[in-house]
Amino acid sequence: MTSYSIGLNDYLNRLNDAHYNQNGQGVAMLLSFRQSHVMSDHLIIEKPERAVGNIIYAPMDDVVLAHLKVVKGYHQSNVLDMWRAQTTMVAAVARFMTESKEENWMLPMMNTVVLELRLQSISADAESVRVDSTKPGELLEKTADSLMTCFRVCAADTRSGEAESKRWGLLYLVNQFFKIYFKINKLNLCKPMIRAIESLSFKDQYPLSQLITYKYYTGRKAMFDSDFATANTALSFAFQRCHQRSHKNKRRILIYLLPVKMLIGYIPKKSLLLKYNLKEFMDLV
Template structure:
């Protein structure tokens, strides 16, 4: 905090960094526009009335000067007034100013993008804070208004960036596409409007050589959110591919981020027949999955239900509880496979499976429901065979693998 003994030194440092017109210097300058950086806690940088005290030390660039003054007002709103609604509206002013005067007017240069990314990140964070305050103080009307305001502002910036088509890739503003898509991913997940992401995802898929210009951090983040969306869309192959990419390319020392990816990758892998090891769960402090995994592997429905109930809060908070409940079908299949393997042959009385279910502490399934469960598994190609309703029997394939590997099946949750 002592690096800026007064407000003049803060402006001087910004002046030095911005005058370089250099991407790396802009990355350093971006922290000076962050409401969470050390400088934000300095009282003389928390300015209540923008345009008074700050004007004694101006930046040469009028746009950046105005943005900086507005930023100091945001610091006052956040750290002094605790007024996140005003901070949010001021941050929108900053981003809109950046869009109008820099993104749209300064052609064939993009060195300032790291600063822009920080401004967008702070806008998203302030949206959450303002939303939380609003939900506590009003009657709940327009609960997503702050998120939607931020999303609309970011979409305006997105359109300005993608319209920069005549500039060389290395200096194009289109390099912001992925970062902005990630920001919007986060917001749309919050307000449950993932359908609005379809054109943005399509644009990333079709961006060609530009994809190589995106940072690895943005690629990891994008694949994490793309994998989550694919999981909820029941597209397990895409979910596995995207989440695998995010996990493998996330730095080893970012354990918390890798753990966050695994929370979604593990259920996807389980649906595809790949069970996580005890060591993996232990290393990433995901012991909540331990009993779930063992229950699915054993075909023990009762144990699965108890495991889900025991860690219900964690799974609901992570947004995967409903998906894990659908592991019941895989658990049924495992149990049925064990029964068939134990008895041998290809024709089995349905009563045998009812006995096995009773042994697995499932006593609320009758013959009709059992037939429905088996019929669904057969329709999903997880069992190859048919049910003889007249004779009360399950007939499984002799020529083909009656219980094919889950990874070989076109997966659907």
């Protein structure tokens, strides 16, 4: 049976197997609204509590029930219902993590759930402004509040050994906060996030992709604070380590890095500006 037509019990058994085997990536995929199982009509039932409870045990059952509500919202094209259910899902994941002592296999699940809440919040915020006359950015702020529950769980895990620590989830979370705070123009809220990362003994051991994102945003923050030396170091790190084929991302970094370089006396080559289609800087060199 394909994921497009997967039955509820089959779906729950697959999820239970991944959970039992502590397969974080497998659980994450089965709880993602960007995977093909969400297209199955068989996952939409009026009261799924009994079916879920027969296969999935607490506290994972609350995570799954919330995801099924996300799937229902997806089928109804209701972005606000999806966002509300995903918010519930993030809270359930935080409870699950709290009860899972001295293990961090579930971090891929957390990463997927918090990423998708942020992604959903963008369209949900626009819809809320349209139908409920809320202020732009209000749902994004509420999303940041929801993500904070997972942040606290990860930050508080100081007793586990380094390899099993949930603090390995902090950088991914902080990058999600950055994307929200920059979007709603509340850069002052980035400061405690930066302190949390900089205090970690293993801060340089995170995956390179996460470090690049972190340096990009901390560089931009330093630029706005007129700390050009820090901005130069952070943005240069992001540019130099960003994959050569990631032309779009390297260009995005240069938009902030080049003004910083110029302020400290560096004049970029025209060949660099042409390569990344940065013609707006041509008159300055």
